[in-house]
Structures are given as C-alpha cells and as structure tokens.
Amino acid sequence: MPTGTWERLPAERRKAVLDAAEAEFAERGFSGGSLNTICREAGVSKGSLFQYFEDKADMYVYLAELASRRVRAAMEAEIERLPWEKDFFAALDDMIGYWVTYFYDHPLELALTAAANLEPDPTARAPVRQAVNHHYLAVLSALLTKGAATGRLGPDADLDAVLSLLLLLLPHLALAPHVEGLDPIHGLYGANPERAAATAQKLLAVLLRPYRRDT
Amino acid sequence: MPTGTWERLPAERRKAVLDAAEAEFAERGFSGGSLNTICREAGVSKGSLFQYFEDKADMYVYLAELASRRVRAAMEAEIERLPWEKDFFAALDDMIGYWVTYFYDHPLELALTAAANLEPDPTARAPVRQAVNHHYLAVLSALLTKGAATGRLGPDADLDAVLSLLLLLLPHLALAPHVEGLDPIHGLYGANPERAAATAQKLLAVLLRPYRRDT
Amino acid sequence: MPTGTWERLPAERRKAVLDAAEAEFAERGFSGGSLNTICREAGVSKGSLFQYFEDKADMYVYLAELASRRVRAAMEAEIERLPWEKDFFAALDDMIGYWVTYFYDHPLELALTAAANLEPDPTARAPVRQAVNHHYLAVLSALLTKGAATGRLGPDADLDAVLSLLLLLLPHLALAPHVEGLDPIHGLYGANPERAAATAQKLLAVLLRPYRRDT
Amino acid sequence: MPTGTWERLPAERRKAVLDAAEAEFAERGFSGGSLNTICREAGVSKGSLFQYFEDKADMYVYLAELASRRVRAAMEAEIERLPWEKDFFAALDDMIGYWVTYFYDHPLELALTAAANLEPDPTARAPVRQAVNHHYLAVLSALLTKGAATGRLGPDADLDAVLSLLLLLLPHLALAPHVEGLDPIHGLYGANPERAAATAQKLLAVLLRPYRRDT
C-alpha cells in the first residue's frame, strides 16, 4: 500500500507517476519493468519512488488494484445496461462478449491482467491475485445470485463450483486472443474481436448448459 | 532443441546438467533461473552449457518437454489401469484424483507446470506451452473419444469446447493447492491431497454434468 | 605461416577454409572475426584449424598476403596495359582511377585493406602491414623508376619521400569512400566511383606537381 | 556525451575515472579496453561508470575529445611562439618537428591518436574521428590561411587538397615512430625524436614544395 506521503501528493505528481508506472509495467510485466524507466518517464527522482511505495512489488500491487477497479466499473456499468430480467442468458452472452471485447480496446488493463496471471514472482503475484480476485468475485457472485433469484439458473446449480470455473475462464478468455499459446484448440490468438466473443460465448454456454431453465 | 553435442554426451554428465537445471528452473522459473547456478551445481563450465543448448530458452523448453513426457507417461499408465468400460465417470473421477495427487509427490513436475503457466517472457512461454499442450491434448482427446465411443459422453457434447475447458482446468487444479491466490473460493491453497482431489472431482463433475449418460 | 599440413591438404578443403575465413574477416575484421564461425562455415572441425595455422593471427596474416597478391596482380595487369611511354602522367591518372574503382568491385580486398589499416591489435597488424607493404613497394617503386627513366619524373624528385607519401595516400584513397570519417574535406565517404576517382587524381596531382616535366 | 551526473561529480572522482580510463584505452584501444579494469583502477563501482556515461563508446569518444583538445592547445601555444612572419616555412619546419616530438613525451595522447586511427569498430571510430578531425582542421586551416595571407604559400595552391593531405600525413607522422609497420621506407619505427623530426620535415617539404614562394 502506498505511504501517507503518496496520499498527500499533488494530484498531477501522482498522475505522472501512475501513468509512467502503468505504461512500463504494462509493457514489460512486473519482473521486467524498471523503476529507472518509471522515474525517468515520470520526471521524479528515484528516491521519491521509495518515499511513495514500500518497494517495487508494493507499487505494482497498487497499480493492479486500480486497474481492477477500472475493469470492474466498466463491467458493472455494462451489467446495469443489460436486460437480465427479460432474458438472463442472452444478457450473459452480451456480457461475455463485452468482456472479451473490452480488452481489445484497453491494452493497459489487458497487460496488467496478463501480468497478474503470468507473473512467476510470488511476492508480486499473490497480493495481486488477491486484489484482482476480490473484484471478480464481487461482480460474478452478484450475477449468479441474480440468475438464481430470477429462476433462470436452476436451483440445483452448485454456485460455488460455477463461480470457481468462471473465475478461471474469464481471465483466460480475456488473455487468449492476445497471448500466444494459451488456446491451442480454437486458435483464439490473433482472432478478431467478433470471433473471440463468439468463441467465448460458446465456451460459457457449454459451462452453464446444465443449469439453464427456459421460460 | 539441444545440440548434437548434447546427444553424444555421457549419460552421467547429461544427468548432472539436467538435475541442476530442473532444480534451478523449478525453484525460480525461467526468467529467475540462473545459468551460473546451474553450471555450478552441475559441476560443468559455463561455456559447456552453450555447447549443449542454443541459449537459455532452448534449455528451458527442452526441460519442459521432458517433464511433460514424464507427466504424460504417468497419466497414461494410470489411465491404462482404470476400468473405463465398467464405469466411465467413476474412472474419470479416479483419474482426476490421481492427477491432482501426482503433483504432491512430484515437486519438479509441479514447478515446471507452474513455470509453464506463469512465465511472462513470451520467447520462453510460447514454445513451452506448445510442447506442453501437445501432450495434454494427446491424452485428453483420447480420453474424450473413448467416452464418446462407449456412449457415456452424450453425442451432443461439443468435444472441442470440453477439451478446451479441460485444458484450462487441469493445470489449474494441479497448481491451485501449491500456488497462493489461484483459487479464492474453495481455498485449495495448502489443502491436503484428499480435499484437493475431492474439490477437483466436484469441479470436473460440474463441467461434464450435461453430457453424462447413465446406463 | 600455414603448417605443412595445410600445404598437403586437398585443394577443395583449402578452398573451403579460405572462403569461409575471407568472408568472416572481411565482414568483422581480425578481432571481431570468429574462428567458430569460420570452421562452421567451412565444414571443418575447430581442431583442424589449429592444425593448419599456428593461431588466429597466423591465419589472418596468411589471408592478407593472399589478398595483397590478388590486388597486386590486378594492378600490374592494368599497369601493363597503360601507355606510360606516351604520357606518363596521364597513365598515372588512369592507374589511380583504376585503383580507387577496384575496391568498389572487390569488397573482400577492400575489407582486408581496411582491416590491415585499422586493426589495433599489434600482433595482427604488424605482420599484416609488412606483408602488404611489400607488394605496395614492389609495384610503386617500379612505377617511379619507370617515371624517372623516361624523364617525366624530374631528376630532383626525392623518390623515397614520394614513395613514402604514396604508400600513405593509396590505402587512404582506397578506404575513404567506404569508411566513415577518414576524409572530412572532400566528403569521399559514400561517393560514387567516378567522383572518388576524380578526387584521387586531384590529390595525386597535387602531390606530384613539382616533379612533372612536360615534353 | 557524459551525463549530468558526471558534470556534477567532485573533481577528484572525475580525475580518478579519467586517469584510469585514459590509461586503459591508451594501452588496449577501444575494443580491447575493459570497463572492469577501468572501474577497478579508478576505485569506482561498475554501476557508477554507467551513471556517468551512456555506454563504453560514449566514454571513449569523450576521452578522445579531451585528448584532442590537449593536443590542439599544445600546438596552438607552439604556433603562437613561432616567427611565421619572418620565415613561414622555417616556422612550419619547427612546428612539424614539435608535433612529432610532442608524442614522444605524451604517451597518452599518442595512444589515443593511435586508437582513433586504428579502431576497427565503426560505432566508436566514426564519432571519434569526427571529434579529432574538427581540431586538426581548425589548427591546420588557420595555418594555411596565414601562409596564403603572407604570400608565402603560392596563390595557385589548392588549399583543400593540401589540407586533405596534411590531415592524412600528420597523424601518420605522429604514429609512425611508435607503431610498427607504418613506414617501411624511412624506418621511422623506433627512431629517435631528432631523426623522426627530420624525416617529417623532409616529407612535408616534398608535399609543399610547389607552393613555396621565396621572398
């Protein structure tokens, strides 16, 4: 977590540091990202960075938290917009399409998602995953609850298990079009948004098929 | 791929290098692993390492391939043993339990699986994933075909989609008990093999439920 | 000097080594050239190289000697062709033009000339210079003698000094069009052969002006 | 060019680095010089070197520039002292003698001159030559202009060509007594300063002979 000094900082200085750090970590990941580069790009001294954050990992976790919030906010806005009452599964399809498409337009969030999922250094990955998971869980369990409440998600659904699988599937679907080798079957890597969205919808449908209750 | 020099090497020397390299990469991943450490531990000069492999990534990919083969061989031996004809899904449950348990007893294979899934450097990750996926696919599609052939996997199953999801789920289940933050719902991290196996079976059941055909 | 083994070698093997070595040293100079590369390209074992030559420098000197002979032979053939009796200085102009142009068409000889003049390692440079100088001297002093004999080069010419200056000027003129920074005044670097030849003729004329005797 | 950090450094530290670097590059040239040696001799950490200079070439070019300035300053002081008005060519003879002698007493400047002329790596040679040429040109063209102005250098002299030849001859004369193989005719290598100066004067006289105008 950032220090008190960070909180008291003029907004512009904070922004300069954030922009530089996001760009750098997005491009090179946690291990590859260089504090040298960040402070140079931000126009801030190297010592200052260590006045604002405990260390490199601390800064990284903070950034991941911010990015997660942005992603969550975007998803919640979209969810708000969708007609869950009218057709739960159609809305779900829309949502997953939106999810997959979102990362085509937000390289920063994509890169931080990749870093969160591909970072081998446990001192960075563990807290990042925790922060990220929190937001995923909040959004997804609300969704599942809504589905159960409206009766569209069958009462026999093991919501925990479904949640667990979604938590695995969603980052995978976000990354697969942009990261080589993740999906050798559907060839998502390099696919256009439309095909990626369609594939995502298919996989989700397979996962949820047993619980669908049609009106 | 290793050089001709490597192939012609005395078995003991090859073993010394392999052991050192596996231990090092297992502990610190690709980017973190040090060739210095490897050659020191192997009792081999640094120059020799580069007579055996093109570069660091080449060595890493080779190790990943070896580990994948070991894992595959172990799984195929187990699969051979299981009574698929008698009860396909019970055999499947056994198998997934075996899978999860396997990595408790094989830290090296576990660590290389982790490295294969968590490596951020694309020049190392892409070929590793390719090599690993090859073996996963071979084993899993044989399994699904068998299920379909015996009539236990419903004919309406989208085998590709199921395969895709399994390819995502299996490494996840292998890693989750040992890597913090992967599974925030069932709390697999640190679980004992029995609970991990049971959770894995539950998740698999959820995934395959719609396709079960009981006799 | 090459070993006896080298002399006894089948011609094709010698050619393979020579071709590979010339290409490598031409491209990367003496210090930069790699015996690894040479023996790989030649299809010869590393050990063999050291059966043929004392060491790297020995091989390099040998190559320089061969290249010098080629250059010398080309020049002597041209000299033979020129009408020295008719107009000594016109022939000289032709010759210097030919000299400069020659290196546009013979990148190997150019590169070895460059290496001979720019090599900082004295164990390689000294013997190379010696070998090269020998040929320069043979050709140039024959030329000057001829000029003196025909009475076109004034009897007051200090032939030694002129020779010395030519020995400095000629390699310079050969290299300047291809090596950056050698000639900041006439901008020979990157010039086309015609302009390079004209500039060379001008400089030579300046050098020899006092000795010209017109008929 | 050195970084701001370098400029702000305490003079003693700068001197330690400069001395070590000059000695090393002087002894082994650019490609052969070792940053390890330099930082060890300077009593400075390896990392610091890279806070002061962009990279090895940057440091080298900087040193060459400094050395060139020292040489130029020495020459200009001498030039100031000489009686050009009284006897232009006698002064010129004195000057060329001083030039040749100078490098007997300044091994560092000699070595860096050698390195500047013999460096095969174009990324180092090109900027070094540029820096060095700048100073040569400034001094020499001032000299020629003076000669022309006083009427001692005949009006028909092609000043550009003469300049060009001097630019070639001067470094050659500086190096020839100390670098084997440069001058096979007068045997300058190993000569004492007096003989080197005399030979230099002779060669210069040959070069300038046509332009002399005696009063």
Next chain:
DNA sequence: GATGAATGAGAGTTCATTCAT
C-alpha cells in the same frame, strides 16, 4: 519531502585454444 549518486552482484553470452580420442 525530494534528491540522485553509489552500489556491486549478477545477468547471458562468446571466445581462442587445448588435447584425448
């Protein structure tokens, strides 16, 4: 609160040469 110089271990890779086979 801000600075930025210093650190020094460590990285991957290349190389000419030797010598047992």
Next chain:
DNA sequence: TATGAATGAACTCTCATTCAT
C-alpha cells in the same frame, strides 16, 4: 590427420535499493 568437447575468463550492461544532503 581429424575431431569436437571442455574450458573459464572476459565481456558490457542492468537493477532495486540506500542514504547523506
């Protein structure tokens, strides 16, 4: 005579972090 495995020193350059100012 040919081979090619082994060597290990050497290379340039990067990095997160500290701390005196």
